[in-house]
Amino acid sequence: MVQTVNMNKDGEVNLVERELPELEKGAVLLKTSFSEVCGTDVHLRKGQLAGVPYPIIPGHVSTGTIEKINGEVSDIDGNALAIGDPITFLDVHETCNDCWYCLVAKTSTRCPQRKVYGITYSAEDGLLGGWSQYIYLKPGVKIIKFSDAKYLKSFIGAGCGLPTAIHAIQRSSIKLGDTVAIQGSGPVGLMAAFCAKLSGAFQVIMLGAPAHRLDIAKEFGIDQIINIDEYNPTVRVEKVLELTSQKGADVTIEATGVPSAVKEGLTMTRDGGTYTIVGQYTNAGDVQLNPHLDINKKHVTIKGSWGSDLSHFYLAVKLVEQYADSYPFLNIISDEYSLNQIADALDDVENLRVMKAIINPNK
């Protein structure tokens, strides 16, 4: 029997036991090493996402070791997988590769057919979420193998924030020498700031809170930190202008989820610069913009960045393998929770008491 967590429509989470499934040809059974609690899971508990088939087993990004394989299955690099291999997999599944969005517009994160582990599957569909001792990888799920089992934990430290941030970074076209401002110091903001630094920015400015999150940003080498608990929006913008010879940031990336951040972020971006919006994952209301001052006269480029695809996920794995030995990915993890501590984990994430809460279902 396998222990899993079910989340109901009203946000309740319960421990539920289920049978281990039979494997179809091409399927893989994963023994979960780590899963995560991300902001989306808080939204799921509050019922803020449409069309979720509760009860579900939450947990979209997870790592683990292979327990069983039916037939020959390869990772994305074409290597045959074996029992015991340390892996992760793309939670977004069944992007159709058969529709106009996937094949003509090449915007697969807008494909209407996409399914997501831990979000769009019902608990009745099988072990299709990470808050479970085992995860069932359906045939065709994209698997990436780690070069070493030690990355199973550091990868979850970065979590789903890393591929999301990588997508935003690619949309932002950062150039060598740029100043990049990051609004937000949660996992997406932190990873975006780190990737901006890696991508050639000479100065990365983070605007966020609370203090314990900003401390981790400092450990990742972020150049300038502005604690938004200490300054009002006007002063924050002035501080960014001071750091940029009164020009504003070349690139600003929004990772807050707060609509008013968009006005503030555009104001701190330079004429001809780029503003990328990646944090508005759920509908939190409107913002007032002045199209003349904020967009047209500023000659700015604004980019929405939605979700991530396999390329971002693959790069996230490579990035963790490249940098987790020299940067404190494990420090992002505030606490490790067992399956029966899930309610606490959700509370801690919701109240920003932790940077990243991870789940160890076999603890």
Added chain:
Amino acid sequence: MVQTVNMNKDGEVNLVERELPELEKGAVLLKTSFSEVCGTDVHLRKGQLAGVPYPIIPGHVSTGTIEKINGEVSDIDGNALAIGDPITFLDVHETCNDCWYCLVAKTSTRCPQRKVYGITYSAEDGLLGGWSQYIYLKPGVKIIKFSDAKYLKSFIGAGCGLPTAIHAIQRSSIKLGDTVAIQGSGPVGLMAAFCAKLSGAFQVIMLGAPAHRLDIAKEFGIDQIINIDEYNPTVRVEKVLELTSQKGADVTIEATGVPSAVKEGLTMTRDGGTYTIVGQYTNAGDVQLNPHLDINKKHVTIKGSWGSDLSHFYLAVKLVEQYADSYPFLNIISDEYSLNQIADALDDVENLRVMKAIINPNK
């Protein structure tokens, strides 16, 4: 003596006589063939632009024939200019080519030093506006020669809307096969629609009014016309969705000057598409946007497009030479006004009674 029009701070326009100037070395005296009245001139009359040194001689884009040259002066192609040559010139002058915006950011339309004929020069500075029988071209003003004098008038038919539209088109990255929606049927909207068609769009949809402007759009081969006097915003968006298999336009270009158009325009743009804002030339207030629905989830790219530089102006001349024989550029011109009909011309433009009012100062 030369007849010119002066516009005062309170919006009054008077006929004023001035001396013909001596030419500095490298300067050119132009006998004005045509100048135009554009939306900016209406804003100037209302005092809506900051820092204008009234009284001014309005008229930024103009054509004419060379009356006098002091020394050797060449056009942008390197050809020596001669008395009688039919030419136009870039109204934006003294872009410094010496500052961070010009040389590092390469965003010369945001250069703080730029001067503009007909806007930023006082009438006391000389014949530096087009509503005058003669125009003084200072040394260094960029000149483009027409291959034939017949284009002196058709170029003014397109007017300053053409380089503005070309810049917006370049920012929009239209691809072969795209559907492009254009909001606005004034000179910028019309020229943007025409350039979208030329750039490979299979379907160009114009949303505008009044009917006489839409008739000209039809003459330019615009595929679909939606008269905004006949439909409310919700229905307009539905019509664009119907024309695009419910996806929305690949590219939408805003050329209205109305803030609420921005919300409507984003709604009619497809996921992963591009929305270019070029019509918000003056501050007409705010618009409410939903960052989640309108930008982030839509994975859209929004681009502000400010002003135009020599490259857009040069291409505008080439485009008129290429197409003015087969497309009705002259039909854009509703009426030709003399210098003492300027007040009427301004009224007609302000009340949308005309598509394009042009000035013939030597009429």
Added chain:
Amino acid sequence: MVQTVNMNKDGEVNLVERELPELEKGAVLLKTSFSEVCGTDVHLRKGQLAGVPYPIIPGHVSTGTIEKINGEVSDIDGNALAIGDPITFLDVHETCNDCWYCLVAKTSTRCPQRKVYGITYSAEDGLLGGWSQYIYLKPGVKIIKFSDAKYLKSFIGAGCGLPTAIHAIQRSSIKLGDTVAIQGSGPVGLMAAFCAKLSGAFQVIMLGAPAHRLDIAKEFGIDQIINIDEYNPTVRVEKVLELTSQKGADVTIEATGVPSAVKEGLTMTRDGGTYTIVGQYTNAGDVQLNPHLDINKKHVTIKGSWGSDLSHFYLAVKLVEQYADSYPFLNIISDEYSLNQIADALDDVENLRVMKAIINPNK
């Protein structure tokens, strides 16, 4: 029984009868309307492609009407297909969507798993080529439906040259106002020239032969024609320079298959321009280039363009639907051959006696 053409290793072509196949779930049986003979088929007859499992049924791009469907099958726009529908399909099949090239590098035309109808399938594998009265569309083959059956023939007039040309055009980033030189007047060159014109080029110069091909280019509105039978390479380059104020073409597209064309083409391209190579489909030997003069000092961008994917194929269908009523796509077709005239068709293509030879297997 079904009539098909088999091509052997030694280039022989024979009429062979085969059974109509049973359909797997998701498969479609197509009654062939038209297939084509393209340059690749000539290479196949000469054994110039590696790894071809002779005997094969050649014919990669084909159109037809649906004879049978097993289960529900949709076209790429998501519409359910029905008996009698006029369609075409992407010959490139089973691009894996599961490897690094497909998912990380997003260069699916270099995916090692790709299979191609009419090339990489043996005749023993089934009716997997277009020179056959019926074609078996395996489950997962990407299908595009025509809005009208009249396009079944005009689409084959354009043939596989059109998606190939569209890919090259997209790689070339043609901008409004460009001069584009096209080397080669075969189907790829003709379609590239037409697409360049549609994409905003003000001047398209075609360099090709023989005269009957150039006549069709004129019918497609190509601005300038240089018959390479009349001028040596030096003179050809001079002629392009004359047409471009001695600067050279902004974009040059190679569609010849002749290595020496690359040197000539770079020489006729302007400093800072783009040179796209799409015609070197098989190994025809080396060319001598001077890296200093031809590339580095010229500050040029050179792009190889290999194959085409669904997005190019989809756009090809839309383009034919958009323009086949006003442009002479049917005139590209020099002759229509039955299955027992295949050897003649191959001879005619090889000797450039025809622009495009098409096959009507049910004639």
Added chain:
Amino acid sequence: MVQTVNMNKDGEVNLVERELPELEKGAVLLKTSFSEVCGTDVHLRKGQLAGVPYPIIPGHVSTGTIEKINGEVSDIDGNALAIGDPITFLDVHETCNDCWYCLVAKTSTRCPQRKVYGITYSAEDGLLGGWSQYIYLKPGVKIIKFSDAKYLKSFIGAGCGLPTAIHAIQRSSIKLGDTVAIQGSGPVGLMAAFCAKLSGAFQVIMLGAPAHRLDIAKEFGIDQIINIDEYNPTVRVEKVLELTSQKGADVTIEATGVPSAVKEGLTMTRDGGTYTIVGQYTNAGDVQLNPHLDINKKHVTIKGSWGSDLSHFYLAVKLVEQYADSYPFLNIISDEYSLNQIADALDDVENLRVMKAIINPNK
């Protein structure tokens, strides 16, 4: 009196005394801190550049402190300059900002009017080269001020190779996670490798010689070093393939000046990758390429990168200010020569005995 070095047509270098010039309005007199001997100077001694008005004062990139100013002169950031300020200046002067290349094609490094300190000025034209105790900065020369005088020397350590490398890096569009191969370990290759690393490459492979140059590359953190003195071209390519899962480098940058490097470099670049040619500064002969295998089938992008403009130069200054305290820019400087050791300096550079020879004219 000022000591300068004159180089004659036959390559001789002599110490020549000249008068200190009067300053025009807007001119600046620079007391030279350091100038450099770069590969171009070796080419100049051999008479391999066309149109050089010998005798010249060589030395194009130099640093110094301001000795005299006539009038108000600002640096590129708009700050007024003062006596004693530590500065550098763009050697490329009088890019016209008035021609088609500068203003329409925006390819100012191909502007026919550009003049270069130390190359295109005769010694009779004034102190217009860096191998001189003083340098005359003509009005309009673009000046950049260092934040600290300590960078006067580290900037020359990087030398003209840094802006050249930055231009090549920008042309190469390096993305986070790329593997970048650099052919050549001279100043351009070293700086390109360093900039590739800064731009997000996870792996930078340098192929060069001799050993002392490779040692400096290691100090700059280059990941993989292949000594070309130890391996033939076939083995070098194999080594790059081994380091890239047999795919080849995502981006390869040529900085060798040897034509045969182009064939080798294309072979080590992955399908769909980018190959940038920046080292072919003079005509060193031809190379044989196979357009099918090397370009078309590979679906590769090849970019020539010529010269550098103010934006690259400005970024070079910022980069030195950012990194010279933590990376060994001073170690690039093998030796510091006085004006009467110039012949030795040229010999040492020509024979690759040094990485970078710098000139201290006031030593």
